[in-house]
Amino acid sequence: MIAMLPFPDISPEVFSISLFGTTFALRWYALAYIVGILLGWRLVVRATRTPRLWKNNTPVMTPSQVEDLLFWVILGVILGGRLGYVLFYQPAFYLSNPLRILQLWEGGMSFHGGALGVIIAGLLFTRRHKIPTISTGDLVCLGLAPGLFLGRLANFINAELWGRPTNLPWGVAFPTDAAQYCPDVAGICARHPSQLYEALLEGLILGGILVWMAWRRGALQREGLIGGTFLAGYGIARFAVEFVRQPDAQFVSDGNPLGLAWHMGGYGMTMGQILCLPMIMVGVFLILRARRRAA
Numbered sequence: 001m002i003a004m005l006p007f008p009d010i011s012p013e014v015f016s017i018s019l020f021g022t023t024f025a026l027r028w029y030a031l032a033y034i035v036g037i038l039l040g041w042r043l044v045v046r047a048t049r050t051p052r053l054w055k056n057n058t059p060v061m062t063p064s065q066v067e068d069l070l071f072w073v074i075l076g077v078i079l080g081g082r083l084g085y086v087l088f089y090q091p092a093f094y095l096s097n098p099l100r101i102l103q104l105w106e107g108g109m110s111f112h113g114g115a116l117g118v119i120i121a122g123l124l125f126t127r128r129h130k131i132p133t134i135s136t137g138d139l140v141c142l143g144l145a146p147g148l149f150l151g152r153l154a155n156f157i158n159a160e161l162w163g164r165p166t167n168l169p170w171g172v173a174f175p176t177d178a179a180q181y182c183p184d185v186a187g188i189c190a191r192h193p194s195q196l197y198e199a200l201l202e203g204l205i206l207g208g209i210l211v212w213m214a215w216r217r218g219a220l221q222r223e224g225l226i227g228g229t230f231l232a233g234y235g236i237a238r239f240a241v242e243f244v245r246q247p248d249a250q251f252v253s254d255g256n257p258l259g260l261a262w263h264m265g266g267y268g269m270t271m272g273q274i275l276c277l278p279m280i281m282v283g284v285f286l287i288l289r290a291r292r293r294a295a
Contacts, residue, residue, distance in 0.1 A: 003171075010028075010157050012029070012159075013028070014026045032150035037147060044066050055221040073121060076122070082109060083117070085113060119137075134223045141231070145203050149204055152203060163245050165190065197244070210226055224290040225287060228286025231280070231286065234283075242270045
């Protein structure tokens with residue numbers, strides 16, 4: 001018998017109430033977004049209130065400007081995340097059903113699209129307020145880890161974005177019909193808890209490294225170092241997890257069981273890996289640029 005972990009009995013809803021014949025529910029995923037944004041905001045505000053972290057003891061932004069930036073970031077995450085999912089993962093479906101693009105409650109968000117949305121929002125905000133763009137990006141990246149960590153935990157609770165089948169002892173038997181569809185597995189199908197891998201790597205570990213760099217290594221004094229480390233670190237972590245993460249169903253076929261978005265001669269990459277490559281390259285560029293300027 002293959003060892004596996006049962007899926008925990010946790011409802012996707014924190015609580016629900018019925019008013020006037022309509023049920024309103026607070027879901028863990030929404031709560032993760034809210035709490036993650038609040039924790040990231042407080043972390044960034046604390047950084048701006050700690051002058052010793054900055055070059056010449058002068059923070060690049062004031063706490064009130066951070067509050068203004070928060071609105072732009074939230075807008076970039078929602079619009080960019082949704083449009084990124086539409087364009088990167090299911091363009092044909094949404095072009096045929098354009099009104100479904102607005103139905104956010106059905107799910108479907110792309111981290112890479114959200115990242116692009118935040119970058120565009122940050123560029124507009126810094127240009128408007130005449131604030132250094134790259135240093136502002138460092139602050140934004142410093143505050144992203146809590147949301148990533150909690151968001152991936154919420155993905156696990158929702159039993160979504162699970163990994164490929166595995167016989168490892170920590171494989172999880174996700175309860176959905178889609179997760180249990182494993183033609184090559186007899187009996188219950190255990191899968192990699194790839195959401196927890198990402199929560200650990202992209203949220204907890206990467207976030208801890210960024211905080212250590214900012215508070216102990218003076219990284220905020222070197223423009224682009226925090227942002228570059230985040231981009232490269234996230235890209236590498238996500239690229240690695242993609243090897244065990246189940247790709248979106250539209251990429252899987254009889255001739256392409258691994259769901260590779262690009263492949264040649266038996267080798268290839270998933271869509272997630274393809275989207276991570278520019279992140280890694282930009283991140284490495286920013287790190288080298290920051291080190292060169294500090295030399």
